[in-house]
Amino acid sequence: DTGVSQNPRHKITKRGQNVTFRCDPISEHNRLYWYRQTLGQGPEFLTYFQNEAQLEKSRLLSDRFSAERPKGSFSTLEIQRTEQGDSAMYLCASSFGGRVGEQFFGPGTRLTVL
Amino acid sequence: QKEVEQNSGPLSVPEGAIASLNCTYSDRGSQSFFWYRQYSGKSPELIMSIYSNGDKEDGRFTAQLNKASQYVSLLIRDSQPSDSATYLCAVNIGGDMRFGAGTRLTVKP
Numbered sequence: 001d002t003g004v005s006q007n008p009r010h011k012i013t014k015r016g017q018n019v020t021f022r023c024d025p026i027s028e029h030n031r032l033y034w035y036r037q038t039l040g041q042g043p044e045f046l047t048y049f050q051n052e053a054q055l056e057k058s059r060l061l062s063d064r065f066s067a068e069r070p071k072g073s074f075s076t077l078e079i080q081r082t083e084q085g086d087s088a089m090y091l092c093a094s095s096f097g098g099r100v101g102e103q104f105f106g107p108g109t110r111l112t113v114l
Numbered sequence: 115q116k117e118v119e120q121n122s123g124p125l126s127v128p129e130g131a132i133a134s135l136n137c138t139y140s141d142r143g144s145q146s147f148f149w150y151r152q153y154s155g156k157s158p159e160l161i162m163s164i165y166s167n168g169d170k171e172d173g174r175f176t177a178q179l180n181k182a183s184q185y186v187s188l189l190i191r192d193s194q195p196s197d198s199a200t201y202l203c204a205v206n207i208g209g210d211m212r213f214g215a216g217t218r219l220t221v222k223p
Contacts, residue, residue, distance in 0.1 A: 033211070040122075042202050042213030043158065056210050091157060101148045101206040105157035 002026060004106035006092050012112045013082055020078045021109045025094030032075050033103060034067055035091040043091055049075060082113045117141060118205050120214035128222050133190040135217050137203030140184070146206040147179055149188045152216065153199045162188060193221040 005024045013019050025032045030051050035043035046065065047057040051072035064082075069075040079086055089110050093103040119138050127133045139147075146165050150158035164170045164177040164186065176189040186205075190197055200216040 035213075040215065042118075042204075042215050043211075045210050045212065048210055056208075100209060101146045101204060101211060102160055102163055103211065105159065108157055 004092055004094055004104050006090075006106040006109050008109060009107060010110050010112075012114065014114050015082060015084060017082055018078065018080045019082060019111065020076055021090055021092075021111075022074055022076050023092030023106055024074045025092070026096075026104055029094035029096045029104070030072065031095045031100065032069055033093045033095075034075070034077050035093065037089045037091055037108075038087075046077070079111075082111075084113045087111055087113045116214075117207065117212040118203055118214040120201075120203050120217050122215055122217060124218040124220055126220045126222060127193050129193060129195060131193050131221075133193045133197065133219055133221070135188040135190075135201050135203075135219065137186045137188075137214055138184055139186070139203075139205045139212075141205065141207050142181075142184065144205045144207055147177070147186045148204040148206070148211075149175075149177060149186075150202040150204055150213075151199045152202055158202055158213075190219075193219075195221050195223050197221050 007022045033048040034046040037043045047067050049069040064080045067077045089108045091108045092106045095103045149162040151161050152158045162177040164179045170177045174191045178187045198221050200218045202216045203214040
């Protein structure tokens with residue numbers, strides 16, 4: 001399967017713990033995006049990478065969130081000191097070249113913070 | 115004002131009817147616009163993109179763009195029960211994407 005993959009698919013953690021999610025984009029895609037989605041809302045932009053460079057990070061994003069994309073391949077999203085408000089679906093998407101908006105989404109990681 | 119606004123619905127149409135979904139955006143500099151479909155419990159998938167004023171047709175789907183009015187719409191002709199989903203309008207703003215909250219469409223047999 002050459003689609004976008006995300007791991008884990010589900011994560012339950014206790015408040016205050018750190019969690020890390022992984023995204024593997026479609027291999028030839030140079031752009032990778034992270035979104036957060038809560039029930040009844042559209043995906044909320046978190047950050048994106050072009051190759052290994054993190055080009056933008058949402059101003060609304062807490063300093064507890066950090067993302068990396070070493071070597072321009074897979075990406076990780078880490079949330080430190082999780083809070084109950086972090087509970088959401090975390091979506092990763094990738095796109096190729098100038099087709100910024102034509103994004104392919106992974107299945108997401110559902111985070112539940114107890 | 116939200117960057118991308120949609121009527122949250124739910125919108126219900128009978129099978130075979132035309133479903134009309136609307137979206138407005140706030141950034142006049144936006145150049146590219148997209149419609150994504152999201153089935154319950156699934157991730158969004160791209161169904162239409164539109165970059166210039168006017169209509170763009172793809173099968174039963176037609177996207178319409180009016181940059182002067184900052185308005186994008188999606189028409190679904192001959193609606194089928196399998197079209198029942200949430201439709202997300204998305205706008206490319208400076209390289210990243212802004213999504214509306216989505217309109218939930220139900221097509222009744």
